[in-house]
Amino acid sequence: MTAVALRERGRGYDVVILGGGVAGSVLAARLSEDPARTVCLVEAGPDHGADWRSWPPKLLDARALPRDDVWERRTEVHRIRARVLGGSSCVNGCWHTWGSAADHEQWAGAGGPRWSAAAMEPYRQKAVRQMRLRSVPEREFNSFSRAALAAARELGYPEVDMGTSGGPGCGTPLINALDGVRWNAAFAYLAPARTRSNLTILADTLADRLVVRDGRVRGAEVVVDGRRETLTADTYVIACGAFGSPGLLLRSGLGPTADLRRYGIQPEADLPGVGANLTDQPGVFVPLTPTPELNAALAAKEKAGELYVSRMLVRAASAVCSDGTDLHILPSAGNPLFGSLPPGEYEAGISAFLMKPASRGTVRLRSADPTTPLDIDPAFLSDPDGRDLAALRSGLEIVERMAATAALEPLAGPPSGRPSRDLTDDQLRARLGTYWHPVGTCAMGRPGDPLAVVDGEARVRGVSNLRVADASVLPTVPAANTQLPVLALAELLADVLKEAGA
Numbered sequence: 260m261t262a263v264a265l266r267e268r269g270r271g272y273d274v275v276i277l278g279g280g281v282a283g284s285v286l287a288a289r290l291s292e293d294p295a296r297t298v299c300l301v302e303a304g305p306d307h308g309a310d311w312r313s314w315p316p317k318l319l320d321a322r323a324l325p326r327d328d329v330w331e332r333r334t335e336v337h338r339i340r341a342r343v344l345g346g347s348s349c350v351n352g353c354w355h356t357w358g359s360a361a362d363h364e365q366w367a368g369a370g371g372p373r374w375s376a377a378a379m380e381p382y383r384q385k386a387v388r389q390m391r392l393r394s395v396p397e398r399e400f401n402s403f404s405r406a407a408l409a410a411a412r413e414l415g416y417p418e419v420d421m422g423t424s425g426g427p428g429c430g431t432p433l434i435n436a437l438d439g440v441r442w443n444a445a446f447a448y449l450a451p452a453r454t455r456s457n458l459t460i461l462a463d464t465l466a467d468r469l470v471v472r473d474g475r476v477r478g479a480e481v482v483v484d485g486r487r488e489t490l491t492a493d494t495y496v497i498a499c500g501a502f503g504s505p506g507l508l509l510r511s512g513l514g515p516t517a518d519l520r521r522y523g524i525q526p527e528a529d530l531p532g533v534g535a536n537l538t539d540q541p542g543v544f545v546p547l548t549p550t551p552e553l554n555a556a557l558a559a560k561e562k563a564g565e566l567y568v569s570r571m572l573v574r575a576a577s578a579v580c581s582d583g584t585d586l587h588i589l590p591s592a593g594n595p596l597f598g599s600l601p602p603g604e605y606e607a608g609i610s611a612f613l614m615k616p617a618s619r620g621t622v623r624l625r626s627a628d629p630t631t632p633l634d635i636d637p638a639f640l641s642d643p644d645g646r647d648l649a650a651l652r653s654g655l656e657i658v659e660r661m662a663a664t665a666a667l668e669p670l671a672g673p674p675s676g677r678p679s680r681d682l683t684d685d686q687l688r689a690r691l692g693t694y695w696h697p698v699g700t701c702a703m704g705r706p707g708d709p710l711a712v713v714d715g716e717a718r719v720r721g722v723s724n725l726r727v728a729d730a731s732v733l734p735t736v737p738a739a740n741t742q743l744p745v746l747a748l749a750e751l752l753a754d755v756l757k758e759a760g761a
């Protein structure tokens with residue numbers, strides 16, 4: 260929609276959703292089901308259209324992680340996030356797992372019974388159906404992932420269903436790749452909704468700030484075609500993701516007062532939790548040396564167009580895990596995630612990811628200008644008790660044992676370089692990557708919780724017509740990949756908004 264058309268909509272909308280990523284797509288689709296409700300979805304990135312065949316091939320190819328349509332190029336790896344309608348579902352690894360009962364206990368403790376495992380189950384199922392999630396087809400396995408499953412069994416891990424809660428075990432994720440096409444949230448949720456006359460999608464439109472006065476949002480200032488416009492609505496929903504949502508709140512004067520003043524922003528509500536509590540899942544990749552036979556088998560898979568880097572995982576409990584599981588052990592073999600190798604050579608290895616880290620980072624502004632990149636510090640392995648380091652070392656022990664199994668050893672030699680158990684803490688830190696699952700920067704919590712930004716119904720404290728509904732509201736990260744939990748929470752919050760008469 261053009262800026263002119265935008266101005267012509269002067270009467271405003273029932274609901275404006277800022278951020279057209281995973282959660283924003285779900286909310287826009289569900290809230291526009293009622294033709295009497297007008298909904299406007301605002302996305303900073305492009306809309307590649309209703310027909311998936313017209314999308315850029317790189318965003319469709321489920322065999323690789325694209326680096327197009329992102330907020331920052333050539334940046335630190337933990338900062339990567341999508342800027343496109345459909346959000347990070349357009350650039351992600353396509354696989355889905357569900358956490359443990361302990362996750363829901365933490366969320367229900369913060370947000371009430373709606374967040375219990377039983378209450379969220381129908382929303383998990385709804386998301387699985389709508390995203391067309393399915394188990395990995397046999398042909399997508401390669402000899403390494405097949406051997407890795409055997410290796411996990413050799414270590415005593417039972418096969419488990421990774422799409423539901425449970426204890427330690429091995430198995431395959433649910434995936435949203437259909438014949439190699441990454442089936443993103445824009446396809447799954449927005450494509451069927453686009454023809455509705457009550458749904459407006461504004462792509463290439465940057466949400467700068469909300470105009471807040473006397474505890475109410477009066478408008479959303481957006482930048483479109485280089486010009487500033489104000490959108491008005493009865494209800495505003497922020498869904499800009501774990502980095503973008505705190506950024507938008509802070510620019511709107513909703514955050515820690517001292518920080519806001521530093522950037523010349525007039526405080527409208529003192530919310531110390533905005534941008535605090537950033538929780539992401541770090542991990543370490545342990546490289547193995549593929550045998551010529553493994554390289555040849557992977558080359559054959561690539562020639563057949565069926566080379567997927569990883570298709571199985573182990574859900575494990577570290578030596579310091581007190582409840583549920585806290586590790587993903589992820590064998591992978593194929594083209595490297597970063598850089599490239601000569602033709603016919605591939606990267607193989609096993610990663611250990613911390614699923615329930617204790618460390619907490621921050622998202623802060625560097626300026627009030629919405630085009631200035633945010634200050635994002637994941638503060639990996641910074642917890643004062645050293646629990647995260649201990650859990651990581653425990654995970655790396657499992658990696659070593661797995662690499663030495665009768666099933667895997669014939670395919671890939673021992674880790675190159677120093678064994679991970681001999682690495683110092685600083686050396687481990689230098690090798691950290693991320694699973695790209697940030698949450699927690701606008702966390703929900705009970706009324707007395709000083710860091711709570713929203714309540715269990717996603718209402719922002721101190722602002723009557725504003726909600727946040729995306730990964731940022733989860734107070735703790737699940738012991739899972741986050742896309743399915745975010746899809747489920749957005750389905751849940753769409754119902755909450757409908758009940759509230761939004």
Ligand SMILES: Cc1cc2nc3c(=O)[nH]c(=O)nc-3n(C[C@H](O)[C@H](O)[C@H](O)COP(=O)(O)OP(=O)(O)OC[C@H]3O[C@@H](n4cnc5c(N)ncnc54)[C@H](O)[C@@H]3O)c2cc1C
Nearest residue numbers: 278280281282303346347351352466500503729730740742
């Ligand atoms: C590289 C990568 C790989 C991943 N792999 C997996 C995986 O395999 N499995 C899994 O479960 N999860 C994975 N994830 C995580 C998963 O994609 C996220 O949990 C999920 O996308 C979070 O949804 P969200 O709606 O909170 O944020 P997003 O999907 O990131 O959506 C936020 C949207 O808001 C828009 N936005 C932000 N700021 C503004 C603004 N100011 N104005 C307008 N629009 C704005 C963004 O452009 C974006 O489209 C991965 C993530 C990344 C980055």
